[in-house]
Amino acid sequence: MSAEQRVADALDAFRHSLDNSGVIDGNAPDAVRYLHDWTGDYLGAACAVLRPKSVDEVQQIVRICSKYRLAIIPQGGNTGLVSGTVGNDAQGTIVLSLERLNRIRSIDPTNFTMRADAGVVLQSMKDAAENEDMLFPLALGAQGSCQIGGNVATNAGGINVLRYGMTRDLVLGLEAVLPDGSLWQGMTGLRKDNRGYDFKQLLIGSEGSLGIITGVEVKLFPRPANVETAYLGAESFESAMRLFGMARRICSDLLTAFEVIGSECIAMAKLGNPDTRPPLEGDWPVHIIMELGCSAAIDGRVLIETLLAEAFEAGLLGDGTIAQSRAQARAFWAIREDLVEGQAKRGRHVRTDLSVRLSDVPRMIDSCRQAIASDWPGWQPLAYGHAGDGNIHFNVLPPHDMPTEEIAAATPRVLASLYDIVRDLGGSFSAEHGVGRSRRDVYWDWLTPESRQLMKAIKSAFDPQGMMNPGGLMPD
Amino acid sequence: MKVLVPVKRVVDANVKVRVKGDGSGVELANVKMAMNPFDEIAVEEAIRLKDAGKVEEIIVVSIGPAQAQETLRTALAMGADRAILVKTDETAEPLGVAKVLKGVVDAEKPGLVILGKQAIDDDANQTGQMLAALLGWAQGTFASKVEINGDKAKVTREVDGGLQTIDLKMPAIVTVDLRLNQPRYASLPNIMKAKKKPLDEKSAADFGADLKPRLKVVKTEEPGGRKAGVKVKDVAELVSSLKSAGVI
Numbered sequence: 001m002s003a004e005q006r007v008a009d010a011l012d013a014f015r016h017s018l019d020n021s022g023v024i025d026g027n028a029p030d031a032v033r034y035l036h037d038w039t040g041d042y043l044g045a046a047c048a049v050l051r052p053k054s055v056d057e058v059q060q061i062v063r064i065c066s067k068y069r070l071a072i073i074p075q076g077g078n079t080g081l082v083s084g085t086v087g088n089d090a091q092g093t094i095v096l097s098l099e100r101l102n103r104i105r106s107i108d109p110t111n112f113t114m115r116a117d118a119g120v121v122l123q124s125m126k127d128a129a130e131n132e133d134m135l136f137p138l139a140l141g142a143q144g145s146c147q148i149g150g151n152v153a154t155n156a157g158g159i160n161v162l163r164y165g166m167t168r169d170l171v172l173g174l175e176a177v178l179p180d181g182s183l184w185q186g187m188t189g190l191r192k193d194n195r196g197y198d199f200k201q202l203l204i205g206s207e208g209s210l211g212i213i214t215g216v217e218v219k220l221f222p223r224p225a226n227v228e229t230a231y232l233g234a235e236s237f238e239s240a241m242r243l244f245g246m247a248r249r250i251c252s253d254l255l256t257a258f259e260v261i262g263s264e265c266i267a268m269a270k271l272g273n274p275d276t277r278p279p280l281e282g283d284w285p286v287h288i289i290m291e292l293g294c295s296a297a298i299d300g301r302v303l304i305e306t307l308l309a310e311a312f313e314a315g316l317l318g319d320g321t322i323a324q325s326r327a328q329a330r331a332f333w334a335i336r337e338d339l340v341e342g343q344a345k346r347g348r349h350v351r352t353d354l355s356v357r358l359s360d361v362p363r364m365i366d367s368c369r370q371a372i373a374s375d376w377p378g379w380q381p382l383a384y385g386h387a388g389d390g391n392i393h394f395n396v397l398p399p400h401d402m403p404t405e406e407i408a409a410a411t412p413r414v415l416a417s418l419y420d421i422v423r424d425l426g427g428s429f430s431a432e433h434g435v436g437r438s439r440r441d442v443y444w445d446w447l448t449p450e451s452r453q454l455m456k457a458i459k460s461a462f463d464p465q466g467m468m469n470p471g472g473l474m475p476d
Numbered sequence: 477m478k479v480l481v482p483v484k485r486v487v488d489a490n491v492k493v494r495v496k497g498d499g500s501g502v503e504l505a506n507v508k509m510a511m512n513p514f515d516e517i518a519v520e521e522a523i524r525l526k527d528a529g530k531v532e533e534i535i536v537v538s539i540g541p542a543q544a545q546e547t548l549r550t551a552l553a554m555g556a557d558r559a560i561l562v563k564t565d566e567t568a569e570p571l572g573v574a575k576v577l578k579g580v581v582d583a584e585k586p587g588l589v590i591l592g593k594q595a596i597d598d599d600a601n602q603t604g605q606m607l608a609a610l611l612g613w614a615q616g617t618f619a620s621k622v623e624i625n626g627d628k629a630k631v632t633r634e635v636d637g638g639l640q641t642i643d644l645k646m647p648a649i650v651t652v653d654l655r656l657n658q659p660r661y662a663s664l665p666n667i668m669k670a671k672k673k674p675l676d677e678k679s680a681a682d683f684g685a686d687l688k689p690r691l692k693v694v695k696t697e698e699p700g701g702r703k704a705g706v707k708v709k710d711v712a713e714l715v716s717s718l719k720s721a722g723v724i
Contacts, residue, residue: 279661325510326490
């Protein structure tokens with residue numbers, strides 16, 4: 001049977017199993033948004049985009065793919081940054097979008113959990129939790145369009161990791177369709193369960209390489225009634241990290257976010273939104289957004305004022321303000337969001353997502369800045385990120401007039417020099433964005449032989465045919 | 477000249493308000509509170525007038541529960557000089573508040589009272605006007621621009637269909653609208669300094685007024701949900717359904 005015939009037969013079988021809008025031909029204009037990655041840097045290819053409406057339909061698709069030897073790229077909101085769902089095999093791959101599995105199944109206020117289909121948009125989960133006076137703490141820039149299944153499959157991070165952990169820490173149950181079409185059930189909702197291997201933890205962060213997550217059960221938390229947000233200016237990243245330690249102690253570990261922004265990023269925020277105005281007097285090399293959340297019975301304002309008074313005394317802070325309303329707090333956070341917008345407007349650039357031990361954050365930023373200054377004249381570094389998690393997005397903007405091809409050609413070398421610094425510090429080149437395709441080779445390069453062996457064994461135990469997201473996470 | 481800025485502690489504008497189970501009002505327990513955003517604009521305007529040398533002292537006054545102190549401290553941190561809390565656990569209604577404010581004006585003798593055009597909790601839009609009537613002062617409501625020249629205040633008002641500029645004889649009442657200014661942030665050093673600024677606690681009786689409710693809330697309910705829309709095939713169907721709905 002020719003490849004064309006095989007694809008045609010498979011498409012017939014899909015159309016038989018799914019409704020009309022469930023099958024989009026890979027060449028159709030409607031398919032483009034599933035094939036493009038969020039950055040717009042890459043356009044992939046697939047023979048079809050499938051949009052099942054039920055777990056049963058997902059199973060049927062997997063069986064058809066297995067029969068016709070088609071690979072499957074599971075996809076959520078398609079907001080990833082590492083080309084995790086961008087395949088390039090127009091004859092042998094389908095994209096399986098979970099977007100129509102979008103029902104919140106149940107909320108259990110006593111168990112503090114929520115069950116949802118994989119395709120529910122993160123913001124909807126957060127809203128549903130809030131309606132029950134609870135909090136689903138996963139929070140990231142893409143929350144209005146990313147989906148919980150994708151968050152779980154990529155072990156997403158975001159701004160509240162500090163208090164509540166990565167997605168890995170928030171999942172109490174999973175349900176996934178395995179590459180043989182069977183349904184693995186693990187929606188336990190148990191907080192304590194130490195029976196043997198924890199398969200859900202293998203699926204979390206597996207980036208679609210082991211199976212298709214169709215349902216999740218996540219932890220909920222009491223909604224903090226009292227949220228205090230401060231915007232601060234500091235002399236250095238060193239002071240910022242010392243302030244963070246002080247904040248954990250004085251604020252009784254109630255911090256939910258501790259973000260740093262190198263002052264060089266403010267120009268990007270202004271590019272993103274010309275009205276951006278940091279609430280600081282004078283120029284401070286490091287801006288900090290700090291937030292804490294607690295119940296109404298705790299006076300968060302007293303905690304944060306005590307902290308900031310002491311930090312001033314100790315010379316860790318130059319200037320700052322505490323939000324007097326949620327509107328002011330939103331304006332602080334808008335600066336953080338605007339700087340991301342500004343970079344996107346600036347066009348193609350080098351993005352990283354580095355993490356090191358908290359004690360190494362200032363050293364890492366210094367070394368990266370030095371490396372760019374000495375080896376990449378005209379390139380402009382930007383350092384900002386989740387300092388409380390040791391996670392810095394150290395991005396580098398190319399010179400203004402550089403042609404895109406030249407930027408693309410230089411990118412791997414810029415990355416290599418930054419990654420060398422992080423590797424020497426025992427850090428990670430991927431704190432929260434994942435591996436996908438764009439970082440697969442560096443991932444594999446850093447892995448020890450023992451880890452590679454285990455990776456291969458786990459992959460073949462779940463997916464002996466190698467049909468799940470080939471090209472992602474591990475070499476073909 | 478002294479300027480008096482009444483400020484109200486209200487549910488934060490970005491909080492989703494919930495109706496109490498018994499319909500007696502909205503849920504206030506465990507809800508984030510903040511200064512009424514219009515009053516924030518009034519405080520900012522007073523500070524700008526002081527910066528411009530038109531005003532010597534800014535007094536902020538709030539009528540509300542003990543926690544309204546926080547709202548006053550915010551105003552002090554922004555730049556007000558001293559504060560008066562008229563403590564009450566009654567629901568503050570416009571007429572009661574206006575009567576207390578009249579007492580405060582009689583005691584403090586400000587040349588200008590500047591306040592929000594309305595509070596975002598009850599949206600009454602009455603206090604400033606009632607106070608003007610009780611004092612027999614000139615009033616400029618919905619101000620988007622305020623200029624003080626000697627004993628005259630020139631106020632640009634946002635009215636339906638445009639702007640109206642009026643001259644007021646001082647002393648006067650000005651209620652402010654959204655476009656007047658962009659309030660400043662309270663800087664950390666100023667937040668600390670504000671703790672040491674004077675804040676007097678008083679009662680309504682101290683000003684010869686009472687705050688007992690003059691209104692009775694019969695029922696509080698959420699607005700009805702929006703009805704689901706319908707999809708029409710073409711313009712003809714749109715027109716005919718608009719006709720049958722009596723819209724055109």
